[in-house]
Amino acid sequence: MTQAETATAPATVNEPTNGTPLLELRDLHVYYGNIEALKGVSMTVGEGEIVTLIGSNGAGKSTTLRAISGTHKPRSGAVMLEGRDIHHLPAHEIVSLGIAHSPEGRKVFSRMTVYENLQMGAFSRKGEKIEPDVARVFDLFPRLKERRTQKAGTMSGGEQQMLAMGRALMAHPKILLLDEPSMGLSPILTEQIFNIIREINGQGTTVLLVEQNALMALNAAHRGYVIQTGKILLADTAKNLAANEQVRQAYLGEI
């Protein structure tokens, strides 16, 4: 069983050695009705890392993120944020603990302006000044600044993706969950988005990145997990995963 060997390989170079990781999933089981979407997912994300979760369509990537942010409750297992189990908390309380979710398909508030979307992103920080954060988001995404008063629904897919990420950043997250940020974007825009992900990470935000574009994701990430039909198949450094024969065949489009 080469798979099992790889999965247990002590390759997690960037994992913090000082005790509890920032985020840890323990044996998560998630159901949609009677269908088991996650069959015991365990993974860790250390502070300051970019961790990517790659896998094909329907493997359970988005479900994992939804279980973390509380928008779809796991039936069993634990979601530990800084050593505290948060899986039973309602989604709206989880944000203020430091987990921001930029969902699949962007899901910006299309009838609101760009600025209002950013205001919504900071909703959990009641009473705090948001102008410095708006400035930071506009710094990362100058395009949004130009479109500040435009309705989000009238923008292009790339701009909406920028807005979704900017909106999530407005919550001041400790960890940013990004679901398919490259979906439907041109290669040039994808490149830009990934550069910005690195930049956000460089500014100190931990990132958990879900991607179908495995090559780009592994390039940007420190570590990666491969998920298949609800189970973690491989866990390794991004470099090793990108070199792994199995991963190359299945997810990087090489034959």
Added chain:
Amino acid sequence: MPGRRIRLNFVNLFLWLLGGGLLAFAAYGSFLTLIEGRIQPNQWQNLIVAGVALGSVYALIALGYTLVYGILFMINFAHGEVFMWGAFTAFFAATALNDAGMMASNPVLAFFLVLATSMLVSMVVAIMLERIAYRPLRGAPRLVPLITAIGASLFLQYTARGFYGSGVRAYPDYTIFDGTISLGFLSLSVKQAVVILAAVGLMVGLYLFINRTRTGRAMRAVSEDKDVAAMMGINVDRIIVTTFAIGGLLAGAAGILYTLIFNQVLFFMGFLPGIKAFTAAVLGGIGNVIGAALGGLILGVVEQLGPNLFLSGYGVPSPNQLKDVIAFSVLVLVLIFRPSGLLGRKENT
């Protein structure tokens, strides 16, 4: 039209003929009425002013339908009863104040006390309705809360009958609002002016609340996408309750304005205004706040003006008896020709 072929089947043909026929009937009737010239210009003006006043009341109730629909995609058919409960309970406040002599000594304060009572009671009823009747059904198929709403409506109606009796009660008269105002060619009674101004004030307030405040933004976010709203840190349940509460406050205010016009309360009084306001909300485009206000005004004016304009030319005796027919014909025509309403979006947004 290139790219779009109109399918002409018998049902569509029938509906178009029906709609066209109704419009032609109304147009010819108006023509007859106008050349007959029995109704004087100042009478037309009075009808329009009365229509605007009644329409503002419809608009306030319609806002409750449309706000709730915008967030939960359900028609709260018990909303007319929310309106009735406010007005009926405030009747006792008004009589007590009148007996205590406050209506005479401090009429403005008395009016605001009655108004506050009505708004508060309607708000409480609306909140309880959401907590008890609708919240347990969140996530159920759309038909289920609809049927529950009808049940809740009957429950509220007959509870009111049990508490307050089945007779018609007359509100004490607010003598401060007697008299008329004339503004150039326009003359209206003080009561009508109060009704219109209060309704417009509340609607502007609501508009600012929705567009300028944090809670208003949260309401808009929840109406777009509950899941994502929760991801932003919005307590969706709390926003839903807030929405019902706001709808209740507006319905309670509408109740008092309604009694200014009609001067009486009855346990059954919520039914017809409720359905009319629903019509107004559909006419304006359900889910659209400005549409509800516009729909209410249009419906009020059509209902007041319509019978005299469309029907009296044909020699129909006492055409005003048919005003409800005209109001609901508007509903039928809207549903045939523009189901999404004047300002509405397409379904499934």
